[in-house]
Amino acid sequence: MNIPGFFISRPVAALLLTAALTLAGLVAYRHLPVAALPRIDIPTISVSTALPGATPETVATTISTPLIREFSAIPSVREISATNIQGASAIVLEFALERDIDLAAADVQAAIARTQPHLPVEMTGSPVYRKLNPADAPVVLIVLRSDTHLLQQLDTFARTVISPRLSAIAGVAQVTMSGSQKYAVRVQLDPLTLAARGIGVDEVERAVQAANAHTSAGVIRSPDQHFNLEVSTQLGDAQAWRDLIIAHRNGRPLRLGDVARVIDSVEDDQRASWHNGSPALILAVQRQPDANTIEVVDKVRAALPRIREELGPGVSLTTMNDRSISIRTALDDVTFTLVLTIGLVCAVLYLGIGRLTTTFIPSVTIPVSIVATFAAMYALDMSLDNITLLALTLSVGLVVDDAIVVTDNIVRRIEAGAPPHIAALKGAKEIAFTVISITASLIAAFIPLLLMDGVVGRILSPFAITVSVALAISALVSLSLTPMLTARMPGTRGRVAGRQNLADRAMSGLTRGYGVCLDLSLRVRPLMLILFLISLIGSGWLLRTIPKGFLPQEDIGQILISTRARQDVSFPAMVELQRQVEQVLRTSPHVSEIVSEIGATGTTSLNEGRLSVELKAKAERPSLAQVLADLRRDLDQLPGIESLVTTAQNARMGSQSGRGPYQMTVQAQTLTELQHWSARLAHRMSQDAMFVGVRSDAQETALQVAIRVDHDKARQFGITSEQLRSTLRTGFAARQAATIHGDTDSYRVLIEFDPRVARTMNPLELVSIRSASGVLVPLSSFATIERTAGPRSIAQLGQRPVATISFDTPAGIALSEAVNRIDALKFEEGVPATVTTGFAGTARVFQDMVHNQPLLLAAAILTIYLVLGMLYESLVHPVTILAGLPAAAFGAVAALQLAQMELSIMGLIGILLLFGIVKKNAIMMVDHAIVRQREGLSPSAAIREACLIRFRPIMMTTAVALAGAIPIAVGHGAGSELRQPLGIAVIGGLIVSQLLTLFITPVLYLYLERLAGIGRRLVWISKRHPA
Known part of the structure; x- marks a missing residue:
C-alpha cells in the first residue's frame, strides 16, 4: 500500500x-x-517473630530455622534471609520478579500455620508477615514533637488519628512509626522484698491477671426495656495498680505497691528517637506502587493543617526527607x-x-x-x-x-x-x-x-x-x-x-x-x-x-547513617553515644535536618542506631562526594561508636540497603569458620583504599549469662524447668500480664524485676522459685552461673548462618574495580573452598x-x-x-x-x-x-x-x-x-x-x-x- x-x-x-x-x-x-525511576516491584515478604528474653541462638534454632525450612518449599522463592536478635527475628523472603505477591503471601501464611504447632509456646503471638518492596523508600517523614506534652500522649494521637487519616489518603500504602512510645504500666518487682514477704513471682502475675477482667455477664430484662450487663474490674493507670491486693500475710492485705515499683511507662523503654536533638516520634509514609509520588506527598501535606488544629498548641508537626522535592x-x-x-x-x-x-x-x-x-x-x-x-x-x-x-x-x-x-x-x-x-x-x-x-x-x-x-x-x-x-x-x-x-x-x-x-x-x-x-x-x-x-550515584540531598557501638553497651550509654553523633551532624555546615533512632528492631540490635540526614540545597554546600568525605572524617573521630555513612538513592536494591550501598555475603560449613573468615575479609577490606565504610554484621562477642541447673537438686525441690523458665522470663524479659482496654486503643501491663536492683546484684541471689511444698527456694540452691561471650545477632541465608559485609567505594572507584579487588583479596588470603562468598542487593544486580x-x-x-x-x-x-x-x-x-x-x-x-x-x-x-x-x-x-x-x-x-x-x-x-x-x-x-x-x-x-x-x-x- x-x-x-x-x-x-x-x-x-x-x-x-x-x-x-x-x-x-x-x-x-x-x-x-x-x-x-520506573516501577521496580521486588516481591518481598517479611515475617516477624517475638520470643521475649530468648537469646539469638534460641530464636534461630527454635523459630527461624523451622520457619525457613517450611518457607523453602514455597514456589518461586529466590532467597530467604533471617536476622535473629535478642528476643526477636525478622525473616525476609524474596521471590522471583514475576511472582504474584498476593499469591505468595497466601503461601507464606499457610507455611506459618503448618509450622505454628512446632514453635515455642512462650511466643507472645504468632509470626506476623507483611508485604513490602525494598525498592520503595518512604516518600516523606512526619515529625511529631512537643515541649509540653509527653511522648506517650503524642504516640496515642499518632496511632489513633494521624496514622489512620494518612493511611486513608489515595496512593498511601502504609504509615509506620519509629521511636514508638506507646503507654504501658510497668510493675517492677523488688526480689528481696518478695522473698522477705514469702511472695513468688508467679503469685504476683496471677493476681495481676485476675484483677483485670472486663467481660459481658448477660442481659437484665424488664417489661419495658432491657440492659446489657458488664462486669469490669479493670484498673487504669499506675496509681490504681499500686493499691491492688495481691495476697494476705498475717491477716493483713499485701498490696502490689508494697513489693514493687509501679510506674506509668512505655511498652519498649529501650527505644528512642530524636529530631534535631529533641525527642520526637517519626512517621514514615510509603506510597502504593502505582501511585504518583508528587500527588501523594501533596495530599499528605494538605491533610496536615487540619491535624495540627486537633493537636492544639505546644505540639509541632513538620515534614522532612520529602522525596517529591528531588x-x-x-x-x-x-x-x-x-x-x-x-x-x-x-x-x-x-x-x-x-x-x-x-x-x-x-x-x-x-x-x-x-x-x-x-x-x-x-x-x-x-x-x-x-x-x-x-x-x-x-x-x-x-x-x-x-x-x-x-x-x-x-x-x-x-x-x-x-x-x-x-x-x-x-x-x-x-x-x-x-x-x-x-x-x-x-x-x-x-x-x-x-x-x-x-x-x-x-x-x-x-x-x-x-x-x-x-x-x-x-x-x-x-x-x-x-x-x-x-x-x-x-x-x-x-x-x-x-x-x-x-x-x-x-x-x-x-x-x-x-x-x-x-x-x-x-x-x-x-x-x-x-x-x-x-x-x-x-x-x-x-x-x-x-x-x-x-x-550513577544521584545527589537527592539525603544521607543515611548506620551507627554501632560495642556489643555489650547499655541503653543509656548507647543514647549518649548516639547523641554525640547527632551533635557532630548538627554542627556540620552541610546539614539541614536530622532524624535519629536507636533500639532493637527486627533487623537491628540494641547497640545499633539509625540516622536520616537532610542536606542543605545544592547551592549552599559542596558536592555530595565532598560532603560524604567531610562527615566520614568528623564521625570517625568519635570514640566508642562507628558510623557508616551512605547516600540515599532512588534505586534501592535488597532489604539491607540502609547498612551500605553494597553487600558481600560469606557462608561456611561451621560457625567458627564463618566468624574467622568474615572478620578476616572485613579487616582486609577496611585496610584497602578501594573501600570505605566497611562493616560486618557479625556480632559474636556480646556478654551472656548462662545458668546451669542441677536437675537432681531441682527435682528434690519439686521445681520444674517450666517454672524456672517462666519466672526468669517474667523478671528479665518484661512479660505482659494484663491488658488495659481504652476507648480507642489497648495498653499493656508489664511485670519485670526492678532494673535498679537487678543491676546491682547477682541474678542467682535475686530469683526465688516456689517449691512443691510451697517454700520459696533461692535459685542459687540448685543452679550455678557462668559468664560467656555469645552472638548479639545471628544472620541466616537459607538454613545456614551467614555474615554480610557492607561496603562503599570512594569517589573515582567503580563497583567493578571493587568486585575484582575482593576476588584478589580472597586469593591473597587463601580463602578455602569450604567458605563461599556472594553478593547481595545492588552488588548482586550489578x-x-x-x-x-x-x-x-x-x-x-x-x-x-x-x-x-x-x-x-x-x-x-x-x-x-x-x-x-x-x-x-x-x-x-x-x-x-x-x-x-x-x-x-x-x-x-x-x-x-x-x-x-x-x-x-x-x-x-x-x-x-x-x-x-x-x-x-x-x-x-x-x-x-x-x-x-x-x-x-x-x-x-x-x-x-x-x-x-x-x-x-x-x-x-x-x-x-x-x-x-x-x-x-x-x-x-x-x-x-x-x-x-x-x-x-x-x-x-x-x-x-x-x-x-x-x-x-x-x-x-x-x-x-x-x-
Missing part, C-alpha cells in the same frame, strides 16, 4: 490522524503516575532539557535547511511524536520518571530523522523542477522503504531490552518502549502528515535569498569536500578496511577494560548486569541483522549496514573514559541507542545504491552517488541527534548525575562513527558486493555444469 500517496490525496485524514494522536497523548499525560526538581530539569533540546534541534534544522517553511514541516513531528507517546505509556502502565523522560529527550533527535529524510527527498525533486504535488508523491514513495527500514532497525536494537528479565530489565524496558513508540509514531507522521504538508505549504518551491543561500552554499561546500575525501578512501580501500578492524578490536578491548557500575552485558549487545546486533536481512532479502547488505557499530561503541566508551565515568546502565543504554542511530547512515547509502545498481550503474558508481546524495540528510540527522544529546551531556540540574553518562556516550559515539562510517561503509559495500558477485557466479556455474 502506498501510505504517502493515500494521505497526500486525503489531507483531512492526515490532519485528523495527527490531531487524534496528539489529543490521546494530552489526555493520557494527566493520568500518568510520577516517580523518580523528583519534582529532577522532572522540571528534564522537562527543561526536553524543551531546550527541541529548540536546539529546530535551530539545527533551520541552519541546515535554510528555509523557515521547510524547517517547520519536519519540526511538527517532534511534538506530535512526543505527546502521542504519552498515550502508549499510559496504556502500558508506565510512569513519568527520569528514565522515560530521558528517553523522550533523546527521541527528539531521532523522531525528526524520518521527516528530514522524507522532506529532503521531496524538496530535492521540487528544486529540480517537479511540481510540489508530484514531487511529494514520487519522493515520499521512493523514500518510504528507507524510512521503514530505519525505524524497524532502530526498534530492533531495543527488542533484547524488552525481553530482559530481572531488575535491570525493569529499568531498561521503559526506556526501550518509550523510544520505540516515539519512533513508530514518527515514522507514521513522516509518511502521512509530512508529505502532505510539503505538497501544499508555500515556500517549498524555490530558493530564497540571504541565510537560506548561505546554508545551501555551506552544505554544497561540505558535500564537495566529502566527495574528494570519498574518492581518496575508495582508492585506498585496504587502509579503510584496516581502520574498520582497528575500530572493531578497539571497541571490544575498551568494553572489556572500562570500569563498570550499576547506576553482577547479573555485567554477566548479561555481552549477551545483550550481541542480541541487539543479531536482532538488527535479522530485521535488515528480511527487509533487504539479503545476507550481505545487513553486514555493510552494521559495519559502523564498532566505531559507535568505540567512541561511546572512549568518551566515557575521557570523562572519567564508568560504564553503567545509562552508558549501556547510550551504546544500544547508538546502534540504532549510526546504522541509519548506512541504510540511506545502501538503499540508494541498491536502487541505482538495479538501474544499471556499477557498484562503485552507485555507492559513490548514494554517498553524495545522502550526505545532506546524513549530516542533518546526525546534527540533530547531537543537538538532542548535548543538554543531557552538559549535566545541569537535579538528577543530572543519572543522565549525564548517557549524553556523553551518545555524543562520543556519534562523532567517531560519523567520521568513520562515511568512508568505511562504501568501502565495505564494494568488498561485500565483490564477494556476493563471486557467490552468484559460482551458483551460475553449478547450474550450468551440474555434477
Whole structure:
C-alpha cells in the first residue's frame, strides 16, 4: 500500500490522524503516575517473630530455622534471609520478579500455620508477615514533637488519628512509626522484698491477671426495656495498680505497691528517637506502587493543617526527607532539557535547511511524536520518571530523522523542477522503504531490552518502549502528515535569498569536500578496511577494560547513617553515644535536618542506631562526594561508636540497603569458620583504599549469662524447668500480664524485676522459685552461673548462618574495580573452598548486569541483522549496514573514559541507542545504491552517488541527534548525575562513527558486493555444469 500517496490525496485524514494522536497523548499525560525511576516491584515478604528474653541462638534454632525450612518449599522463592536478635527475628523472603505477591503471601501464611504447632509456646503471638518492596523508600517523614506534652500522649494521637487519616489518603500504602512510645504500666518487682514477704513471682502475675477482667455477664430484662450487663474490674493507670491486693500475710492485705515499683511507662523503654536533638516520634509514609509520588506527598501535606488544629498548641508537626522535592526538581530539569533540546534541534534544522517553511514541516513531528507517546505509556502502565523522560529527550533527535529524510527527498525533486504535488508523491514513495527500514532497525536494537528479565530489565524496558513508540509514531507522521504538508505549504518551491543561500552554499561546500575525501578512501580501500578492524578490536578491548557500575550515584540531598557501638553497651550509654553523633551532624555546615533512632528492631540490635540526614540545597554546600568525605572524617573521630555513612538513592536494591550501598555475603560449613573468615575479609577490606565504610554484621562477642541447673537438686525441690523458665522470663524479659482496654486503643501491663536492683546484684541471689511444698527456694540452691561471650545477632541465608559485609567505594572507584579487588583479596588470603562468598542487593544486580552485558549487545546486533536481512532479502547488505557499530561503541566508551565515568546502565543504554542511530547512515547509502545498481550503474558508481546524495540528510540527522544529546551531556540540574553518562556516550559515539562510517561503509559495500558477485557466479556455474 502506498501510505504517502493515500494521505497526500486525503489531507483531512492526515490532519485528523495527527490531531487524534496528539489529543490521546494530552489526555493520557494527566493520568500518568510520577516517580523518580520506573516501577521496580521486588516481591518481598517479611515475617516477624517475638520470643521475649530468648537469646539469638534460641530464636534461630527454635523459630527461624523451622520457619525457613517450611518457607523453602514455597514456589518461586529466590532467597530467604533471617536476622535473629535478642528476643526477636525478622525473616525476609524474596521471590522471583514475576511472582504474584498476593499469591505468595497466601503461601507464606499457610507455611506459618503448618509450622505454628512446632514453635515455642512462650511466643507472645504468632509470626506476623507483611508485604513490602525494598525498592520503595518512604516518600516523606512526619515529625511529631512537643515541649509540653509527653511522648506517650503524642504516640496515642499518632496511632489513633494521624496514622489512620494518612493511611486513608489515595496512593498511601502504609504509615509506620519509629521511636514508638506507646503507654504501658510497668510493675517492677523488688526480689528481696518478695522473698522477705514469702511472695513468688508467679503469685504476683496471677493476681495481676485476675484483677483485670472486663467481660459481658448477660442481659437484665424488664417489661419495658432491657440492659446489657458488664462486669469490669479493670484498673487504669499506675496509681490504681499500686493499691491492688495481691495476697494476705498475717491477716493483713499485701498490696502490689508494697513489693514493687509501679510506674506509668512505655511498652519498649529501650527505644528512642530524636529530631534535631529533641525527642520526637517519626512517621514514615510509603506510597502504593502505582501511585504518583508528587500527588501523594501533596495530599499528605494538605491533610496536615487540619491535624495540627486537633493537636492544639505546644505540639509541632513538620515534614522532612520529602522525596517529591528531588523528583519534582529532577522532572522540571528534564522537562527543561526536553524543551531546550527541541529548540536546539529546530535551530539545527533551520541552519541546515535554510528555509523557515521547510524547517517547520519536519519540526511538527517532534511534538506530535512526543505527546502521542504519552498515550502508549499510559496504556502500558508506565510512569513519568527520569528514565522515560530521558528517553523522550533523546527521541527528539531521532523522531525528526524520518521527516528530514522524507522532506529532503521531496524538496530535492521540487528544486529540480517537479511540481510540489508530484514531487511529494514520487519522493515520499521512493523514500518510504528507507524510512521503514530505519525505524524497524532502530526498534530492533531495543527488542533484547524488552525481553530482559530481572531488575535491570525493569529499568531498561521503559526506556526501550518509550523510544520505540516515539519512533513508530514518527515514522507514521513522516509518511502521512509530512508529505502532505510539503505538497501544499508555500515556500517549498524555490530558493530564497540571504541565510537560506548561505546554508545551501555551506552544505554544497561540505558535500564537495566529502566527495574528494570519498574518492581518496575508495582508492585506498585496504587502509579503510584496516581502520574498520582497528575500530572493531578497539571497541571490544575498551568494553572489556572500562570500569563498570550499576547506576550513577544521584545527589537527592539525603544521607543515611548506620551507627554501632560495642556489643555489650547499655541503653543509656548507647543514647549518649548516639547523641554525640547527632551533635557532630548538627554542627556540620552541610546539614539541614536530622532524624535519629536507636533500639532493637527486627533487623537491628540494641547497640545499633539509625540516622536520616537532610542536606542543605545544592547551592549552599559542596558536592555530595565532598560532603560524604567531610562527615566520614568528623564521625570517625568519635570514640566508642562507628558510623557508616551512605547516600540515599532512588534505586534501592535488597532489604539491607540502609547498612551500605553494597553487600558481600560469606557462608561456611561451621560457625567458627564463618566468624574467622568474615572478620578476616572485613579487616582486609577496611585496610584497602578501594573501600570505605566497611562493616560486618557479625556480632559474636556480646556478654551472656548462662545458668546451669542441677536437675537432681531441682527435682528434690519439686521445681520444674517450666517454672524456672517462666519466672526468669517474667523478671528479665518484661512479660505482659494484663491488658488495659481504652476507648480507642489497648495498653499493656508489664511485670519485670526492678532494673535498679537487678543491676546491682547477682541474678542467682535475686530469683526465688516456689517449691512443691510451697517454700520459696533461692535459685542459687540448685543452679550455678557462668559468664560467656555469645552472638548479639545471628544472620541466616537459607538454613545456614551467614555474615554480610557492607561496603562503599570512594569517589573515582567503580563497583567493578571493587568486585575484582575482593576476588584478589580472597586469593591473597587463601580463602578455602569450604567458605563461599556472594553478593547481595545492588552488588548482586550489578553482577547479573555485567554477566548479561555481552549477551545483550550481541542480541541487539543479531536482532538488527535479522530485521535488515528480511527487509533487504539479503545476507550481505545487513553486514555493510552494521559495519559502523564498532566505531559507535568505540567512541561511546572512549568518551566515557575521557570523562572519567564508568560504564553503567545509562552508558549501556547510550551504546544500544547508538546502534540504532549510526546504522541509519548506512541504510540511506545502501538503499540508494541498491536502487541505482538495479538501474544499471556499477557498484562503485552507485555507492559513490548514494554517498553524495545522502550526505545532506546524513549530516542533518546526525546534527540533530547531537543537538538532542548535548543538554543531557552538559549535566545541569537535579538528577543530572543519572543522565549525564548517557549524553556523553551518545555524543562520543556519534562523532567517531560519523567520521568513520562515511568512508568505511562504501568501502565495505564494494568488498561485500565483490564477494556476493563471486557467490552468484559460482551458483551460475553449478547450474550450468551440474555434477
